[in-house]
Amino acid sequence: MDRPIDLKLVGGLTLDEFLHSLEDTGTDFPEGTEIAVLPPINACDPVTDEDSGDEDFVNVNNLPGSQLLAEAEIFHNFDPLQIIFSPRPSPTPVRSPEPVKVNDNEYTSEDDLTLAEIRSRMKKTKSAKSGPIKRHYKWKKRDIEPPNIEIPLVHNVVNNNSPLELFDFFWDEEIINMFLGCSNLYASQHNKPANITKEEILNFFAVLLISGYVHVPRRRMFWENTADAHNNLVSNAISRDRFEYIFRNIHCCDNASLDKTDKFTKVRPLIKKINYSFQRFAPLQENHSVDEAMIPYFGRHGAKQFIRGKPIRYGYKFWTGAIDSGYVVWIEPYQGAKSEIKVQYRELGLGPSVVLQYAETLLSIRSYPYHIFCDNFFTTIPLTDELKKMNIRLTGTIRENRTSNCNLVSTAEMKKKERGNLDYKSNENGTVVVKWHDNSCVSLASNGVPVYPLYSVNRFSVKEHKK
Structure with a gap:
């Protein structure tokens, strides 16, 4: 190093003027100094101001003018000596903010990991956070006690309206x-x-x-x-x-104020008003059902669904809450991956969040000992816990991989036994899981209905063609 750079020398100069000033004053860069020249302003445009000098011996005298007017930065061993050169009208020297110093003592074992290993860890962490929560329960061979609930009498309303x-x-x-x-x-x-x-x-x-x-x-x-x-x-x-x-x-809405994150934003005002009317005149009943309903549609739309094996395969899928007589109380359109889930229900998954939203809707109408029934898309053991906190009972079929490690008799072993055989266990929160041998093995979960006593019901025998 001959002598240090004088900061006053470079204030308000472009890269071209600074390099010529160094030549005139005989100033040299300190050893280890690095200069980073940013791309010119017209880097993506055709170069029209190239110098006619020899391309094999490029120096400051035959660089394009756009490059000489570009910004540059000086780094000296990552020390706080960082100077930005840019065309400025004022001759006042400008020093950029100091870069973050690197401490050699902050070495960790993750510094030796390859990029592939880091990506693999990030994927595992992301999948673990995005999935439904896993709770641990202690299962025992015991039945649950039926809840002591008094169902208020509801007077039948005579309908004389046209x-x-x-x-x-x-x-x-x-x-x-x-x-x-x-x-x-x-x-x-x-x-x-x-x-x-x-x-x-x-x-x-x-x-x-x-x-x-x-x-x-x-x-x-x-x-x-x-x-x-x-x-x-x-x-x-x-x-x-x-x-x-x-x-x-x-x-039914103003196109100037649409919610671009909602695929049903153009009919959202109508859905809200219809839900309000449904709940305003809804009969007060104990048993409710949550399921999906298809509205046929064969045009083009980002929320159109195809469900194989359904009577209506193409159309819009709506989450629907209704009573046993068929009266619809609540509807919500399904929007695929962009379906909105409340923050407090995201850890439970999409299906349970739909049931919890409907439970909130029922409680907003009137406090009542409701009992919700649903299929295996919605039912989980954590869902029964959340509904029990809201004093709402739940009964539904459940998938075997959602029973939270409730070890019942395997399906292969149960099929060897006679029809009507069952196995059950319950946890400390008052939820019972039972596997029943019917036409096939069916698993159910409930936080409000015990397994016993058993009842006989009529069924139609396909083999004998009679009840």
Whole structure:
């Protein structure tokens, strides 16, 4: 090292000016000093300001001007000597923030790991965090005690309303006004007349209801003059062109304020209002069921599902909560991997989180000793614990790999025994798991129904073709 760099020398200079200043003053870089030159501003553009010097002997005299005007950094053995050169109008010297010092004493064994080993560890950690929680239970051969619950008497309500009055309970005036305002707003945003009236909206939905059970190949056939296609109800209620105008502009939300993370954002206001109406008039009953329901759809949409073996294979899948009479209390569309799960339920998984959301909905209506039934997609042992804290009973079929290490008789061994054979165990939290030999081996879990006493029921025998 001849002499140290004078910081005052480089203040406000470009790389070109700084290098020439070093030549004029005879200043040398200290040993170990590194210079990092950043790419030029037009690095991705065609170079138009190249110097005509010899390309085999490149020096500061024949570098492109864009490179000479680029920023550069000086590093000296990772010490705080770090100077940034950039074209500045002010001659004031600028020192960049000091880099983080590396302490040789902070060596760990992970420094010797290969990149493949580090990636493998990251994948294991990520999969462990993203999966459902695993709780440990102590299982014993014992039955649970039936809960001491008093079911309040519910008076039967006599329904004397007409079908139109029942329809108005759910498709009320608030929903009609929502469609009316948003449809006129959408039409005005596209420079079309915003003159849709309330009567036309009602007639529009009436035509949609009729088309649900009067099927024609094309919608326009309702207004044809041929006797086999013409429909007097439709043609007398609304003209064809007016129906198609409303059909092109029908909306229930403002497109200027959409939630891009929600695939059903354009119908989310309607889903919320329908759920409110469902729960407002829901009969108060003990037994509820949670399952999936398919709405047929064959078009293109990011949330369309295909479920093999179902009566409706293509369409939208909705989580549905209903009572034993078929009355729907709550619906929520399934959005695939982007389905929203509440933070407090994420560790339990998708299926249990759906049941817990429905349980919260029931408790928001009224406190009551509810009993929820579901299939093996939803049922887990941690779910029974969470519902018991909410004073809600759960009974459902359960997959054998979700029994939280409840060691029952194996399926292969149980199939060798006669029909009706069973095995069961319960844990310290009051959840019982039972495996039953029916047409095949079925496992069930419950936090509110004991195994005994057993009852006889009628069944249809396929072999004997009789009950």
